[in-house]
Amino acid sequence: MDVRTAKKKFIGQRITRNEDPRLLTGQALFVDDVHLPDMLHAAFLRSDYAHARILSIDTSTARERTGVVAVYSAEDMGDFWQEGPLLVPPPTSVEGAIFHKRGQIPLAKDKVRHAGEPIAVVIAHSRYMAEDALADILVEFEPIDPVINLERALGSDAPLVHDDLESNLAAHVVQEKGNYEEAKAKADLVISRRFNIDRGAAAAMENRGVVASWDDKAQELTMWDTTQAPIPIRNGTAAMLGLSEHQVRVIAPFVGGGFGPKIMMFQPEEVLVPWVAIKLNRPIKWIEDRRENFLATTQERSQVHDSEIALTRDGRILGVKDIFIHDTGAYDPYGMTVPLNTQCHAMGTYDVPNFYTEVKMAFTNKMIVTPVRGAGRPQGIYVIERLLDLATKELGLDPIEIRKRNFIPPDKFPYEHNIIDQAFTPLILDSGNYQPLIEKAAAMIDYEHFINEEQPKLRAEGKYAGIGIVAFIETTGVGPYEGARITVGASGQVNVVTGVGTQGQGHFTSFAQIVADQLGVEVRDIHVVTGDTAQFHWGTGTFASRGAVVAGNAINAAAGNVRAKILKLGSKLLNVPEEELELAEGQVRVADLPEQSISLGELAVIANPLRGTVDPGTEPGLESTDYFGPQYGATAAGVHAMILEVDPETMMVEIKRYVTVEDCGTVLNPLILEGQIQGGVSMGIGNAFYEQLVYDEDTGQLLNASFMDYLIARSTDMPPRIEMGHQETPSPLNPLGSKGAGEAGAIPVPALFAQALENALADYNLEILETPLSPNRLFELLHKKEN
Amino acid sequence: MKLQGEYKFDGPRDVVWDLVRDPDVLAKALPGTQSLEKVDENTYEGKMNVRIGPVAGLFSGKLVVSNEVPPESYTLNVEGKGGPGFGKGGGDVQLIDQGDGTTLMTYQGELQVGGTIANVGQRLIETVANSMAKQAFESLNRSLQARLIGEAEGVEVEYQAPSELEFASGVAKDIVGQLFSPEYKNVWITLVVAAVALLIGYALGKSESS
Numbered sequence: 001m002d003v004r005t006a007k008k009k010f011i012g013q014r015i016t017r018n019e020d021p022r023l024l025t026g027q028a029l030f031v032d033d034v035h036l037p038d039m040l041h042a043a044f045l046r047s048d049y050a051h052a053r054i055l056s057i058d059t060s061t062a063r064e065r066t067g068v069v070a071v072y073s074a075e076d077m078g079d080f081w082q083e084g085p086l087l088v089p090p091p092t093s094v095e096g097a098i099f100h101k102r103g104q105i106p107l108a109k110d111k112v113r114h115a116g117e118p119i120a121v122v123i124a125h126s127r128y129m130a131e132d133a134l135a136d137i138l139v140e141f142e143p144i145d146p147v148i149n150l151e152r153a154l155g156s157d158a159p160l161v162h163d164d165l166e167s168n169l170a171a172h173v174v175q176e177k178g179n180y181e182e183a184k185a186k187a188d189l190v191i192s193r194r195f196n197i198d199r200g201a202a203a204a205m206e207n208r209g210v211v212a213s214w215d216d217k218a219q220e221l222t223m224w225d226t227t228q229a230p231i232p233i234r235n236g237t238a239a240m241l242g243l244s245e246h247q248v249r250v251i252a253p254f255v256g257g258g259f260g261p262k263i264m265m266f267q268p269e270e271v272l273v274p275w276v277a278i279k280l281n282r283p284i285k286w287i288e289d290r291r292e293n294f295l296a297t298t299q300e301r302s303q304v305h306d307s308e309i310a311l312t313r314d315g316r317i318l319g320v321k322d323i324f325i326h327d328t329g330a331y332d333p334y335g336m337t338v339p340l341n342t343q344c345h346a347m348g349t350y351d352v353p354n355f356y357t358e359v360k361m362a363f364t365n366k367m368i369v370t371p372v373r374g375a376g377r378p379q380g381i382y383v384i385e386r387l388l389d390l391a392t393k394e395l396g397l398d399p400i401e402i403r404k405r406n407f408i409p410p411d412k413f414p415y416e417h418n419i420i421d422q423a424f425t426p427l428i429l430d431s432g433n434y435q436p437l438i439e440k441a442a443a444m445i446d447y448e449h450f451i452n453e454e455q456p457k458l459r460a461e462g463k464y465a466g467i468g469i470v471a472f473i474e475t476t477g478v479g480p481y482e483g484a485r486i487t488v489g490a491s492g493q494v495n496v497v498t499g500v501g502t503q504g505q506g507h508f509t510s511f512a513q514i515v516a517d518q519l520g521v522e523v524r525d526i527h528v529v530t531g532d533t534a535q536f537h538w539g540t541g542t543f544a545s546r547g548a549v550v551a552g553n554a555i556n557a558a559a560g561n562v563r564a565k566i567l568k569l570g571s572k573l574l575n576v577p578e579e580e581l582e583l584a585e586g587q588v589r590v591a592d593l594p595e596q597s598i599s600l601g602e603l604a605v606i607a608n609p610l611r612g613t614v615d616p617g618t619e620p621g622l623e624s625t626d627y628f629g630p631q632y633g634a635t636a637a638g639v640h641a642m643i644l645e646v647d648p649e650t651m652m653v654e655i656k657r658y659v660t661v662e663d664c665g666t667v668l669n670p671l672i673l674e675g676q677i678q679g680g681v682s683m684g685i686g687n688a689f690y691e692q693l694v695y696d697e698d699t700g701q702l703l704n705a706s707f708m709d710y711l712i713a714r715s716t717d718m719p720p721r722i723e724m725g726h727q728e729t730p731s732p733l734n735p736l737g738s739k740g741a742g743e744a745g746a747i748p749v750p751a752l753f754a755q756a757l758e759n760a761l762a763d764y765n766l767e768i769l770e771t772p773l774s775p776n777r778l779f780e781l782l783h784k785k786e787n
Numbered sequence: 788m789k790l791q792g793e794y795k796f797d798g799p800r801d802v803v804w805d806l807v808r809d810p811d812v813l814a815k816a817l818p819g820t821q822s823l824e825k826v827d828e829n830t831y832e833g834k835m836n837v838r839i840g841p842v843a844g845l846f847s848g849k850l851v852v853s854n855e856v857p858p859e860s861y862t863l864n865v866e867g868k869g870g871p872g873f874g875k876g877g878g879d880v881q882l883i884d885q886g887d888g889t890t891l892m893t894y895q896g897e898l899q900v901g902g903t904i905a906n907v908g909q910r911l912i913e914t915v916a917n918s919m920a921k922q923a924f925e926s927l928n929r930s931l932q933a934r935l936i937g938e939a940e941g942v943e944v945e946y947q948a949p950s951e952l953e954f955a956s957g958v959a960k961d962i963v964g965q966l967f968s969p970e971y972k973n974v975w976i977t978l979v980v981a982a983v984a985l986l987i988g989y990a991l992g993k994s995e996s997s
Contacts, residue, residue, distance in 0.1 A: 048903075049901055699901055702905075
């Protein structure tokens with residue numbers, strides 16, 4: 001056996017979280033907990049217009065207000081005013097792709113392109129003073145018609161969001177596998193529909209926030225930031241400010257939820273706060289309020305799809321065609337991650353031989369779109385699952401049967417799709433076994449029993465109850481890489497440091513479990529540090545459901561190296577071959593004679609001698625740094641099922657039962673995994689029936705920028721219990737065999753909800769072709785049907 | 788957002804016409820107006836306090852009268868902005884002589900709002916706008932009565948414009964009134980919301996008097 005692998009004692013266990021005592025007793029540091037002497041506060045003047053030319057900005061009155069220290073508009077920024085970078089590469093690896101980069105800008109200069117775009121920043125002794133001074137700033141606007149509707153955005157007479165472009169087309173990517181048109185010609189059944197998908201908010205409990213402090217004597221900048229990507233923020237901030245990376249420390253402390261928008265880098269507030277801190281040589285704090293979060297934190301989901309499926313009479317998919325417009329908002333700093341994910345998920349779990357996908361990405365006068373938990377995947381899954389549901393009805397098949405007939409069979413993995421994914425590598429599904437997932441989910445929810453016995457009974461009682469079952473994949477764990485350093489201290493305590501940030505994923509526990517298995521120490525004795533660039537220098541961040549896969553395997557590799565060091569030194573000191581040693585209870589000991597042992601603390605001291613000599617090439621201490629970068633992403637999968645009941649008078653929907661069966665490879669900690677799924681499902685239920693950001697088509701105003709009007713799904717909207725099953729198909733792409741699960745819960749819910757609703761309202765023969773729905777919208781759809 | 792409605796003034800058309808073209812009278816009739824100055828024959832500039840649900844603030848703006856056909860009709864365009872956002876609208880106003888000594892005013896127009904009032908106050912804008920219009924007309928009508936009595940008796944009659952407090956409670960009443968319309972079937976929800984609306988009215992009154 002390779003010394004770098006240990007027996008699994010802790011991986012896979014339901015271990016309660018190391019971080020919870022601190023979080024639950026208020027000991028955890030969040031950005032707003034940072035209070036520094038002489039700290040000033042920032043408030044941003046944001047555009048009330050969605051689209052307007054700025055004729056003049058007059059900040060003179062604001063500057064004179066009591067408590068105001070400084071006011072800056074774009075003009076005051078000089079050379080520091082720059083268009084932000086492209087955060088992911090352009091889709092050049094796809095032949096014929098068009099992409100126009102328009103990065104986010106720190107403060108609007110001659111034009112505002114979405115309501116909520118920052119125009120000026122006021123620095124004052126308190127946030128109250130700063131906000132009062134915002135009303136003193138005089139901006140003269142010349143309003144322009146806003147571009148809101150997606151199809152009109154690409155029309156030839158649409159006003160231009162970016163005047164230097166010929167149209168509002170931000171990008172155009174066509175990808176094809178096989179030949180759809182040939183497949184269509186042979187089909188027994190072709191179904192085409194238009195699907196409308198609208199925006200929602202990530203709505204993390206903690207809004208964004210930045211504190212920056214410049215130490216003039218040390219010439220060092222420290223930034224506390226609610227970011228999911230502290231190391232790229234450190235690198236980018238240093239570059240923008242003309243500092244070396246070593247002069248900038250970015251700390252992403254505890255963050256109250258990321259869900260995607262906090263990976264979005266170099267947002268205006270993040271760029272300006274450190275710049276002002278250096279300029280004024282005073283610490284500056286900015287904490288986003290909820291209205292700012294609605295207006296100016298990135299959002300996701302809006303797309304319009306014209307989709308088509310071609311099938312044989314017995315329900316086998318011959319091909320899928322999907323042409324869609326993707327709304328990128330006012331700028332496109334995040335490239336095409338979201339629409340590429342949509343393209344890569346529009347074949348779902350199925351063996352689709354012919355696929356044509358075309359996306360036109362449109363600039364609009366709405367907030368920028370970047371990934372939000374799901375990141376384009378829910379839209380792709382919505383399209384394919386809805387198409388299959390429509391086919392099911394046409395062919396008189398069973399929803400489970402049609403899926404089983406089309407699943408990629410287990411012997412076809414790794415399965416090559418021959419299109420490019422969000423990481424610009426060919427889309428290959430590394431592993432999977434889908435049929436048992438649907439069988440298990442169907443058994444858990446008693447599918448047959450419900451259809452044959454319960455539902456007829458409920459119908460007879462006048463109840464509109466329905467069942468749904470859908471399957472999905474999630475591409476996870478993408479590269480490029482993450483790293484970790486593991487050190488055994490003189491007290492025997494193990495320190496694990498990694499570059500990714502943490503926003504509630506339980507990293508302090510699941511990462512500790514990996515190390516605990518390698519080093520034979522208790523999970524509670526392992527101290528994990530994330531998101532501090534002074535502690536670890538390399539990495540990219542927490543996104544794309546990659547923490548457990550990429551950082552997890554880097555930690556596993558570094559821990560394996562430390563294990564090897566311990567065994568080598570232990571073997572020398574105990575005079576026993578390495579194979580006869582074991583690591584347990586914080587000791588290295590002879591497996592058969594446990595009393596012959598040395599504690600890891602003692603060993604750490606010996607490994608770091610104060611005097612004498614060491615062998616050539618010896619690295620001091622029980623420490624190792626290692627990295628992991630997968631060849632390509634690991635693909636997770638799952639099947640969700642639900643039973644719901646519709647109140648025919650109020651159109652409210654009650655979810656009676658909810659079942660998930662997920663396969664995310666090796667489960668590190670079922671408790672944490674179930675928490676992730678639970679959170680994802682609740683977000684998905686919001687996406688399906690409650691949460692919609694409503695923009696006025698005439699004015700571009702966001703009409704529900706508060707929790708009074710934006711209906712976030714509450715605990716009372718959840719099913720009484722989410723029943724979860726697991727299946728483990730380890731990924732062959734990483735030693736732990738893990739796959740991501742952070743986004744999975746949210747992905748299939750809108751598609752599942754639509755199927756279950758149609759089933760419940762079978763009498764009306766309703767077709768649901770849009771998401772999110774709402775009781776109002778459901779009423780309208782039924783009313784239209786009745787007339 | 789479309790605005791339209793009508794109001795019957797208890798007085799002859801000529802007097803009503805003079806009234807609605809008098810900035811001092813208008814300033815008094817529009818609740819929350821701090822100032823309204825005539826800039827030229829057809830343009831007025833002023834400042835006004837507006838409160839829509841949780842959003843409140845001072846707006847400064849411009850009012851332009853055009854297409855004037857005395858005493859029958861005119862077009863009104865309004866533009867205003869302030870801390871809580873902006874509003875822009877326009878509409879046509881007709882004064883119809885009813886032949887019985889009364890005058891029917893009809894109006895139809897459009898209003899666009901942006902910023903916080905649109906983001907957060909959306910649900911209440913229509914009710915508040917209608918309520919403001921209604922109260923302004925009632926106030927104008929009282930002013931009209933005062934003027935008519937004054938003319939008849941040859942004395943100046945002092946007209947007392949409503950305070951912002953009276954206005955705020957009027958808005959609260961209108962919100963409650965709307966909730967009791969037949970589309971709200973659920974009595975409990977209505978009662979709870981009504982209680983909240985009354986509390987808001989009470990709180991506004993408190994903050995106004997303090």
